[in-house]
Amino acid sequence: MELIGKITYDNTNLKENSILVIKDNDYEAFKEGFLGYIFEGKLLPEKLKSYLEKKKIYFIFGININRLESGDIVNLNSDKNSLKVLYKGNSTEQIILTTNQCNNNCIMCPDADGIRKTRHNADIDALIAAIKLMDSSTKFICITGGEPTLLKQDLFDILDTCTNSFNNAEFIMLTNGRTFHYENYTREFIKHSPNNMIIGIPLHSHRKEIHDDITRANGSYVQTVSGMKNLLKHKQLVEIRVVINKLNYLDLVNIAEMISTEFPNCHRVNFMAMEILGNAYMNLDEVWVDFEDFKEQLEKACMILLSKGIRSYIYNIPLCYIDKKFWSISKRSITEYKVRYGEECEGCKVKEKCGGFFFSTKKFKKLKGIGIV
Structure with a gap:
């Protein structure tokens, strides 16, 4: 029972x-x-x-x-x-986890290969019952997976429940964007989607072969790019996410140039450092790149986008590894229970504004803050 x-x-x-x-x-x-x-x-x-x-x-x-x-x-x-x-009833932010299944298997995903092999979708009836009990004044709701669009009609039922349950919440759905390659699906999704929905989609490279190497799914680049264009054609809010790793860090400037040309009307672009768990941990030598090594490329990429009027943000990187002029676009993005600071951070004058390190990343890479005094 x-x-x-x-x-x-x-x-x-x-x-x-x-x-x-x-x-x-x-x-x-x-x-x-x-x-x-x-x-x-x-x-x-x-x-x-x-x-x-x-x-x-x-x-x-x-x-x-x-x-x-x-x-x-x-x-x-x-x-x-x-x-x-x-x-938690006292939280203004809620995460709706839909499934562990995904049609990509990204080399630096914080979930592991094994999670994909055991099919586990949420009990939709139970999930909908829980959503209905959430506070109607909840401010932020993240719908995520795995890949939520694999739920098909069940996802639409979840979206309908969200639309009817919340007053002024901001929604974001994290997806690889591939399903939006299909026009019929995109139109149906929009019918059920809440008004304040942002669709967050990772773009791993401006080159098809690199993107597909990272997702380990042939054809994913073509479908993702097509999906983003389809959503933007229908005036949906698309957040492009670039997860920085060894396979793409030298191309950040080129990725930014591509976005400014192909997706100038995207909602925003977030450059994100990895969380070393799951696949990212298993493939650590293949994917890890030090903050110092991609700093120059990251800052140039941000400048390109900002100069084109495209909002750009930096996630999961401590302030001491970012030039001061970019602090205003750096976000405290790591979930509170995952954040770690080192002893060297105790005297830092900007610690309260700094997002710190992922606990797993700090542990496995033995990262240290520089400290700003």
């Missing part, structure tokens, strides 16, 4: 899909009418347990509730007496 619901500690907060959390052994706080119950206590009174089982009410017990907060959206499994937090 599994249940998707939103937790509360207030036994008077009786709402649809509410799951009541009961602390310690305070069983007097039990109140009928909730969809499910989470008990911190390990031994339920036999009368209460029998009542819940007889009524086939969802409940679990002996649960560590220290990190649970009212508003958290959870999956409660009565059969396994387990709990999984799906979305």
